[in-house]
Amino acid sequence: MAQDIDLAALGRGDKAAWDAFVRRYAGLVVSAVRGVSRDGTDVEDLVQEVFVRLCKDAFRLLKTYDPARAGLSTWLTIVARSTARDTLRRRQLPMTPLDAVPERLLASGGAPPEKLRLPDGLLSPRQKLVLSMLYDRDMEVADVAQTLGVDPQTVRSTHHKAMLKLRAHFAAEEQEVKK
Amino acid sequence: MAGPRDRTDEAALWRRWCSASASVDVTGAEPDALLLAAYAEDRLPEQAAEALENWLAAHSEIVPDVLAARCAALAESPAASPTVVARAAALVAAGGAQVLPFRRPTSRMASWRTAALWSGMAASLVVTSLIGFTLGNSAYLSLAGGASPAFGQELFDPPTGLFNSLDEEPST
Numbered sequence: 251m252a253q254d255i256d257l258a259a260l261g262r263g264d265k266a267a268w269d270a271f272v273r274r275y276a277g278l279v280v281s282a283v284r285g286v287s288r289d290g291t292d293v294e295d296l297v298q299e300v301f302v303r304l305c306k307d308a309f310r311l312l313k314t315y316d317p318a319r320a321g322l323s324t325w326l327t328i329v330a331r332s333t334a335r336d337t338l339r340r341r342q343l344p345m346t347p348l349d350a351v352p353e354r355l356l357a358s359g360g361a362p363p364e365k366l367r368l369p370d371g372l373l374s375p376r377q378k379l380v381l382s383m384l385y386d387r388d389m390e391v392a393d394v395a396q397t398l399g400v401d402p403q404t405v406r407s408t409h410h411k412a413m414l415k416l417r418a419h420f421a422a423e424e425q426e427v428k429k
Numbered sequence: 430m431a432g433p434r435d436r437t438d439e440a441a442l443w444r445r446w447c448s449a450s451a452s453v454d455v456t457g458a459e460p461d462a463l464l465l466a467a468y469a470e471d472r473l474p475e476q477a478a479e480a481l482e483n484w485l486a487a488h489s490e491i492v493p494d495v496l497a498a499r500c501a502a503l504a505e506s507p508a509a510s511p512t513v514v515a516r517a518a519a520l521v522a523a524g525g526a527q528v529l530p531f532r533r534p535t536s537r538m539a540s541w542r543t544a545a546l547w548s549g550m551a552a553s554l555v556v557t558s559l560i561g562f563t564l565g566n567s568a569y570l571s572l573a574g575g576a577s578p579a580f581g582q583e584l585f586d587p588p589t590g591l592f593n594s595l596d597e598e599p600s601t
Binding site: 263265268269272273275276277278279280281282285294297298301302305314315316319320321323324325326327328329331332335373374375376378379381382383384385386387389393396397399413416417420 | 439440442443444445446447461462463465466467469470471472479480481482483485486487489490492493494495496497498499500501502506507508509510512513514516517518520521522523
């Protein structure tokens, strides 16, 4: 927790406060970054990137932290993972020479994609998130429940209701097409 | 939850929904880290949490961050290596560091000693010049092949013969 860290002194750039902060949270940052780095290499550099981001521009990012809104460990984990992901993305940006791109892909124009009419609020945000975690991320029900801070049974129920809605929606759509 | 075959069907249903809703603008601005952290700690009001879940459903790559943040708040993190700590700590310099001006060197020597020093330096310059002059003069005389009585006079009073010959009228 952040009780032992003097955030005001940190924001002023106090060396002792920064050292205490680094000693206290370096392990947490390492853990967070390890979860993003696929092969586990460059963890030290990614950790350094996180701390650089925290203290650059006169601790601008660190000053945005508000202990009334979230715990420092939670916030720092989000920041560390986000920074590590951005850094890795920058490093792995694919560079395709313009000559290698087929001309048809470079051509602009054509009709814009037709916008489909979807009923507003067919799925609630929670239902969409549950389905996304289950099917886009292939997460287990227990992990989804932990992410949302709910029971696994609640996740199953949310998933079931969402599927009922989707089935009903697409069944009605197909019937309209047949007519 | 459903069986494997049902799960495949349900996944296909979800993909169909996603492709249908892809053209609908459901994405907003990316939430900041504090908002995500507040969500991970169940501190957001219902409306804000719904909006965030709507965004997360469209950006599922961020979902593991929320899970990791929840775990971080509960678990004790391991200690980092001394190298990592040292590198990060070195990012901030000591706050108490001040730029100290150079102190002017105070002269402890007496004024007569300073005067003697400067006089000695001037004298040595004069002596060196004289020696240089004498040596150069001797070298010139030896190269000229004998003593030239008019050397001193030539040095300090150069002959004006050249100019005199120019001034003279050409003899016919």
